[in-house]
Amino acid sequence: MAGKRFSKHRSGCPVNVSLEVFGDRWSLLIVRDLMVRGFTTFQDFVESGEGIATNILADRLRKLQQCGIVTGEKDEKDRRRVIYRLTEKGIDLAPVMLELLLWGAQHENTGAPPEVIAEMARNRRAVVEEARRRWRERDPAPLLPWLGGTKRRSRPGVRGSEEARLARGVRRSASKE
């Protein structure tokens, strides 16, 4: 009960531990796609624009499962498929993801519309809460349509000002902040 400290980690600093888990080019992109783009299958990631190699993808999915951020279960309807989902530990990365997004959008040359970014920065809580809601209710519609890979839209036509509503903090949880 009192022998090993911080098990396998190089240092007990939480920042270091977090980076040991997903401090590389790909892990958080996978989490992003699960969280924000409604991806669920291996194929989704392979076709996902940034061009991850399949061996790396398989490796990262395995590691993310091992540390409890992602689950993978066989699809009932097509037994070849594995359906990947975020665990609660995984969806808890939403604030990290959001801050990463805001920083990148504010300081680098990205494809994100500045007004939307500004609104998101103003309504951080609402954005995170919306991400959580989608995860809870397994809503597969992508959270940020301007991200590009808009596959699997639920009802085509309802979307379009989705990100604007979101950024404005329409959801009830946005009362204070």
Place this chain on the structure above:
Amino acid sequence: MAGKRFSKHRSGCPVNVSLEVFGDRWSLLIVRDLMVRGFTTFQDFVESGEGIATNILADRLRKLQQCGIVTGEKDEKDRRRVIYRLTEKGIDLAPVMLELLLWGAQHENTGAPPEVIAEMARNRRAVVEEARRRWRERDPAPLLPWLGGTKRRSRPGVRGSEEARLARGVRRSASKE
């Protein structure tokens, strides 16, 4: 003016761009040490516990300077020394760092006192504002004493409940959130 999109990046997604800048094991640890431990010199990082190799350190410091997160200027008093500091773009990573810290502390086995973490989670704004204040005023005292490498404490003896005060959000900026 209308030729190349998103200059050198693989995809215009802000998350991807951010990860291209500091998505590796070491970059954010360097930023952390500059931000919360008051590190300023090459030597500080070398002795910093996690054991970064000097070639990697030199490389990361160079890259962080190239993308405007860090500056390096010769020390007036000892011309061998280079003093590294965060730019404003660099200190803007404080929210990312905080969320990374909170996630790690809440979900992994780390050395962070749970009560302090809980308080920090409750007072995110105050913590970030305190980090900014220290950066603005060039206050070299480490922000998180329990992080370990407590070098260069300003007045030894005043410390000890520093992190507790911080977490409780003592600073004026913590009024709402």
Place this chain on the structure above:
DNA sequence: AAAACTAGCTTGCAAATTGCAAGCGATCTT
């Protein structure tokens, strides 16, 4: 002012990780 020392790198090299292409077994589809 010579010798010894220090800070911040650079270099060389072995080991690990990555990217790319091809292959493979299990599961649909026709």
Place this chain on the structure above:
DNA sequence: AAGATCGCTTGCAATTTGCAAGCTAGTTTT
């Protein structure tokens, strides 16, 4: 029964890392 598809695995070359050693400009000691 013959493809096509899905989620991987394997092989291999290229890049990146970790470790030790060296090197240069500036500093302290003698």
